[in-house]
Amino acid sequence: MMEPSVLLVDDEVAFVETLVKRLKKRNLRVDFAHSGQAALDKLAASGPTKFDVVVLDVKMPQMDGLETLARIKEKHPLIEVIMLTGHATVESAIEGMKQGAYDYLMKPCEVDVLLTKLNRATEKKREHEEKILEARASLISLRRGD
Amino acid sequence: MTPTDGAETRPARRFRVPTATAMLALFIIAPLVITGAVNLHQFRNAYRTKVSNELSVMIERHSLTVDAFINDRLSDIRVIAREHPLERLRQPEFLRLVLNLMREEYHGAFVDLGLVSSDGIQVAYAGPFNLHMAEYSAAPWFQEAMASENFVSDVFAGLRGSPHFIVATQRKVGDELYVVKATIDFEAFNALVENLRIGSTGFAFIINREGEFQTNPRFVVALNRPPWIDLLEGRVRSDRISVLDGEDVLGRKAIFTIAPLKQGQWFLCYQQETSDAFTELRRVQEFAAVVLIIVSLAAIFAGYLLSRSLAQRLADAYRDRRVMAHQVIETGRLASIGELAAGIAHEINNPVAIMVQEAGWIDDLLGEGDPCSGENLEEIMRAVTQIRTQGDRCKEITYKLLSFARKTDPTIREVELNDVVDEVIGLTSQKTRYANVSIETELNPHLPAIHASPSELQQVLLNLVNNAIDAIERPGGTVTVATKIVGDKVVLEVRDTGKGIPEANLGRIFDPFFTTKPVGQGTGLGLPICYGIVEKMGGRITVESEIEKGTTFTVFIPREAPEGDNVESETRGDRS
Numbered sequence: 001m002m003e004p005s006v007l008l009v010d011d012e013v014a015f016v017e018t019l020v021k022r023l024k025k026r027n028l029r030v031d032f033a034h035s036g037q038a039a040l041d042k043l044a045a046s047g048p049t050k051f052d053v054v055v056l057d058v059k060m061p062q063m064d065g066l067e068t069l070a071r072i073k074e075k076h077p078l079i080e081v082i083m084l085t086g087h088a089t090v091e092s093a094i095e096g097m098k099q100g101a102y103d104y105l106m107k108p109c110e111v112d113v114l115l116t117k118l119n120r121a122t123e124k125k126r127e128h129e130e131k132i133l134e135a136r137a138s139l140i141s142l143r144r145g146d
Numbered sequence: 147m148t149p150t151d152g153a154e155t156r157p158a159r160r161f162r163v164p165t166a167t168a169m170l171a172l173f174i175i176a177p178l179v180i181t182g183a184v185n186l187h188q189f190r191n192a193y194r195t196k197v198s199n200e201l202s203v204m205i206e207r208h209s210l211t212v213d214a215f216i217n218d219r220l221s222d223i224r225v226i227a228r229e230h231p232l233e234r235l236r237q238p239e240f241l242r243l244v245l246n247l248m249r250e251e252y253h254g255a256f257v258d259l260g261l262v263s264s265d266g267i268q269v270a271y272a273g274p275f276n277l278h279m280a281e282y283s284a285a286p287w288f289q290e291a292m293a294s295e296n297f298v299s300d301v302f303a304g305l306r307g308s309p310h311f312i313v314a315t316q317r318k319v320g321d322e323l324y325v326v327k328a329t330i331d332f333e334a335f336n337a338l339v340e341n342l343r344i345g346s347t348g349f350a351f352i353i354n355r356e357g358e359f360q361t362n363p364r365f366v367v368a369l370n371r372p373p374w375i376d377l378l379e380g381r382v383r384s385d386r387i388s389v390l391d392g393e394d395v396l397g398r399k400a401i402f403t404i405a406p407l408k409q410g411q412w413f414l415c416y417q418q419e420t421s422d423a424f425t426e427l428r429r430v431q432e433f434a435a436v437v438l439i440i441v442s443l444a445a446i447f448a449g450y451l452l453s454r455s456l457a458q459r460l461a462d463a464y465r466d467r468r469v470m471a472h473q474v475i476e477t478g479r480l481a482s483i484g485e486l487a488a489g490i491a492h493e494i495n496n497p498v499a500i501m502v503q504e505a506g507w508i509d510d511l512l513g514e515g516d517p518c519s520g521e522n523l524e525e526i527m528r529a530v531t532q533i534r535t536q537g538d539r540c541k542e543i544t545y546k547l548l549s550f551a552r553k554t555d556p557t558i559r560e561v562e563l564n565d566v567v568d569e570v571i572g573l574t575s576q577k578t579r580y581a582n583v584s585i586e587t588e589l590n591p592h593l594p595a596i597h598a599s600p601s602e603l604q605q606v607l608l609n610l611v612n613n614a615i616d617a618i619e620r621p622g623g624t625v626t627v628a629t630k631i632v633g634d635k636v637v638l639e640v641r642d643t644g645k646g647i648p649e650a651n652l653g654r655i656f657d658p659f660f661t662t663k664p665v666g667q668g669t670g671l672g673l674p675i676c677y678g679i680v681e682k683m684g685g686r687i688t689v690e691s692e693i694e695k696g697t698t699f700t701v702f703i704p705r706e707a708p709e710g711d712n713v714e715s716e717t718r719g720d721r722s
Contacts, residue, residue, distance in 0.1 A: 012496050012499070012500060014500045014532055014535075014536070015496065015499055015500045015503060018500065018503040018504055018506075018507050018529070018532070019503050021507060022503065022506055022507050022510055025510050059580050060580075061579050061580060061582060062582060064580070086495040086496070107495045107496070107498070107499040108495065108498045108499035108500075108501070108502035108503070109499070109502070110502075110506070111503070111506050
């Protein structure tokens with residue numbers, strides 16, 4: 001399986017920097033954004049297939065995690081989102097999952113735990129994509145009347 | 147949680163035990179004295195009436211007795227004068243016989259017996275004196291006796307030189323007129339009246355219209371003073387019994403009773419000192435006075451006990467209230483910390499997350515084999531610096547939190563309001579960042595220091611700023627904290643550009659437990675506590691609000707600390 005492609009979204013610059021390095025060290029393809037809007041821009045620029053998973057901080061200035069999640073899901077329904085949260089915003093994370101987030105993680109988090117969740121999310125995404133491909137294939141064969 | 151010492155003595159200062167005791171005792175004693183006085187007055191009147199009635203009755207009885215005595219003696223003489231023929235009456239032996247008979251019968255009331263001819267010569271006489279053939283034509287009594295059928299004289303000395311009086315009756319034989327006369331022993335008559343004694347000062351005597359004593363008064367009587375002078379000069383009715391008040395010769399209050407005798411020619415007089423006559427009344431008065439004193443003492447004692455226990459309870463209640471108010475403020479403070487906690491937990495979690503990542507990164511690098519290769523070493527050092535930076539960040543946050551989470555300290559000291567503003571804004575910065583609220587300050591740098599409790603002031607401002615931030619909805623707004631000087635007050639203003647407070651809620655925002663926040667998020671205690679604290683400082687807090695434009699809370703704080711908490715602020719503070 002190809003390593004997951006991840007977009008990290010958090011307003012904490014130092015946090016993002018180090019986590020990017022650590023994930024890269026584990027051979028993940030990692031990009032980052034420091035605000036919800038920047039993340040949306042990156043996703044829009046890269047097309048639907050570049051990123052498998054978005055790791056999204058719940059509490060950010062301007063556009064917060066929940067709002068960003070809603071917009072991501074609106075435009076890129078296949079991309080999986082993992083919510084990153086502090087203790088006090090667990091409710092928001094749960095709310096996020098109701099809105100279609102794949103999972104949530106509490107800060108501070110172990111990188112291995114994050115890695116596991118990233119892999120699973122990626123698997124799920126790819127599974128989805130495959131199913132869609134299959135569906136399309138069967139649709140085509142149906143038309144052909146095989 | 148100890149209220150200041152002043153707080154415990156304050157109710158005692160307002161509630162004075164001696165004053166309360168006096169008031170209570172007064173409330174008990176005053177009605178007692180009034181009813182007592184009224185009762186006593188009525189009793190005195192009734193008693194006076196009773197005494198004067200008793201005296202009247204007694205004197206009347208005696209006057210009847212005296213009148214009867216005189217009339218009886220007159221009747222005796224009349225019987226003698228009518229029953230016996232003149233010849234017998236002319237015989238001294240016969241008269242002696244009759245006299246002896248009468249003396250036996252009437253215990254010596256009769257002294258002598260005589261027959262006087264119309265020319266005033268006593269033609270027959272029986273008695274202890276040698277008065278045979280005595281000449282009476284010039285004697286007043288004889289002239290009176292000749293003028294009327296029966297006659298009783300006043301008491302006089304006469305020929306014999308000792309006091310006596312005469313009863314006389316006429317006896318007609320043909321054209322000749324004789325007078326039968328008898329002398330009544332003064333002592334016997336005197337005893338009739340003198341024995342009339344009541345109490346230790348009551349005595350009786352008889353006077354005639356001219357003011358001559360007909361009996362011996364037991365004590366000195368001055369007839370030239372009221373009421374006797376009034377009696378003699380005809381100013382007292384002589385046809386019935388009179389009871390009069392006056393003074394005796396020694397100037398003591400006395401009660402006088404006067405009854406007419408002998409068809410108003412004589413008066414039976416009775417005199418008694420009032421205090422003697424009213425002994426019973428005096429005893430009642432003394433008894434009432436003793437009862438009143440005992441009851442008053444009891445009332446004062448009961449009043450004292452009551453006031454003391456009242457004062458104690460008041461002090462207890464006051465202290466409880468202080469403790470309660472303090473607890474409520476404390477609770478509210480913890481609640482506002484709780485509101486902050488969400489933001490602060492995140493604030494701390496961020497640097498912690500970074501530190502964990504950096505540590506993990508170092509781990510990763512160390513696991514690679516050669517940690518001391520130039521690139522790795524540099525990376526490790528950078529990570530360590532980052533960990534230190536983030537640790538400092540954590541420390542700063544916890545310090546800020548701790549500075550607020552310390553117990554509220556009501557101690558009043560000099561406070562720079564601007565410093566408090568800076569502190570509180572520092573504390574809320576995280577919350578504002580995520581709520582897209584920018585905080586602006588308009589601080590007057592020349593603000594004088596005010597006297598207040600810094601932690602309470604902090605709490606007021608934090609509540610107001612928290613509320614202001616909460617009032618601002620997406621997409622955000624501005625909270626302005628301003629300090630300025632208005633007159634002799636230092637003014638703290640918190641303005642927001644939030645949704646505003648509806649008119650209907652404006653009147654209730656300072657009521658405890660009134661909140662528009664969802665359940666679990668607002669205690670409804672923030673503003674009431676602000677209100678309580680500001681009032682306690684001697685200041686006041688006002689609010690202006692416009693829907694969709696924003697709200698401004700203005701706190702006026704006096705430059706000097708109030709001398710003592712005033713009552714209104716106590717009650718108001720209590721509600722928070």
